[in-house]
Amino acid sequence: MASRRSALDLLIDALALVAGALLCVLVALILVDVAARYLRWFSLAWGLEASEYMLYAITFLGAPWVLREQGHIAIELVVERLPRRARWLARRAADVMGASVCALLLYFACRVLWRSYAAGTMVHKSFVFPEWLVYAGMPPVFLLLLVLYARQLLRPDAP
Secondary structure: HHHHHHHHHHHHHHHHHHHHHHHHHHHHHHHHHHHHHHOOOOOOOOOOHHHHHHHHHHHHHHHHHHHHHOOOOOOOOOOOOHHHHHHHHHHHHHHHHHHHHHHHHHHHHHHHHHHHHHOEEEEEEOEEEOOOHHHHOOOHHHHHHHHHHHHHHHOOOOO
């Protein structure tokens, strides 16, 4: 079991590293685009669209790391004032709800991905590519988030 967790954690770290690298590329792209426009050298016509896809990728690639590190936004004003057992139950309920939402999103992401692939729809903007590529990363990430919620539910911290 420890090796599976280690492999899972390595995967999460790798995804976060890619997200961080994309963030650096995004910052550099915006910097170059703004500077070039200001100096009237050139304009990156594809820059805005590339930025949109990078933001999308950064969000999905970084989500498992944020969940694992419990870095998501949490309003604990009420939960922290609960007795220990009630606090434990509230956290378990939140994990169950998170897992349920991820399972539902996984199901619909798979449906959208398959329908887009089957239809052969293409995206025609600055870049031209099959639409299903936009959706391809969603099912694995929602599956990973579901696994992380399950791992949190199975942790042995008793109330």
